[in-house]
Amino acid sequence: MNQDIMHCLSVDQWAGLKEVFRNDWPRGITGYYAVDTLSKWMNLGLNYGFKVLNPFGKPENGMIAVIKDETEFIEMLIECPQDDTSKLEEALKRTQLIDWSREIVVLFPPRHVVEGVKRIAGDIKMEVQWIHPLKLYILSKESPLYDVWYVSHNCIG
Template sequence: AIMQQDSLVRLSVENWSDLQEAFMTDWPRGISGYTILDTQRRWLEECFDYGFKVFCPFGDLWSGMVAINEKDAFYEIVLQCPRNDTSKLEEALKTTNVIDWQRNIIIPFAPSHIIESVKKIADDVNVDIELILPSNSFILDKQSPQFDVSLPSSITFGLLTPKHIELVDSTWPHRYPGSTWYFQLLVKTRSGFGLFKDQDLVSWVFINEAGTLGHMYTLEDHRRKSYGELLLKSVSNVLLKERKDVFAFSVKGNESACNLYRKVGFKNFDGVAWCYLKGKSK
């Protein structure tokens, strides 16, 4: 019997840069697709491979990207498309065997044309859309000058280490069984940054596996001291030094975070949403 090729064709790491070029033509909407490939390539070069895989519908870059980003028990499918026409992407999603639609699936930072695609195919792949969580997107252009940051004398800025994981996980509102595994990965890849007061961690932020700022948090007793702003500027400088755009998502309604990004000079651009799917019982 001839093996029928799957509608989603695996894209090798050597060809990710072609897909990144496609996303660059669709800026700023294509930033998430571009940046996740950038970050994952760096991690692979440093030998942090946890199974992130990239596919294109029928092998065509312009028809979009389907990436499997499995984080322990967390099954994330990244869907992005550099064009408005998502018909090929939809066709591929309906027939592929690469995705296990019966699992609980999260589709992160999906632009509006992707959300519409998911709505169109939900019945075909036998899933219910449980929740669509809209988010604001904020971007600081890589051409921006670095911030002039002066930290108070008892405060230092530095990398998180494994001993901080327990604290970070315990305060994360979205923690799930296995999220410590996720924070371990981010700490190992030197992606966690914090402000330390006399060596104790008081405020932190991560550059996650998609290259976006996330999990920003300041301990209750240390709020209203502008630590969030100092931390945001310090971590932005790390990326700006590497000539990288700095970008972040903030759930709609989280006014304090949105105000902070605006205050520091980030531009708000088209919103995205997180889409939660659940397989219908057979």
């Protein structure tokens, strides 16, 4: 049997991903809470057919959470807790678990993931139509509610 470079993780393996994203705070917030929310849904019996893929079976290589793929497009989260996305890029290029011929929506990708996807887009014959990377705003508890000036000057990403 030929095993894919991208490993499909069972729910009990998601804790390792959460820990890696927690150690990459605040950049890892979206990865952490995505895995946390998906595991809570699974525990409630709400399985929408999503799967969590992991390059080479190592949490530090990031994750691809395929949220919805039964419609005309695929929704996925791509997260990487490292600045170096080369392992993630290699896995995305070589996997047989993702049908790159379909329309794919990557939800709120961090900037380093956007750059990695742009580097491999030609290799996987993906046409990038629109990119809007995640901008993360961390506010102190003392910051005024809805203070746009404060938020815009304290941006990460």
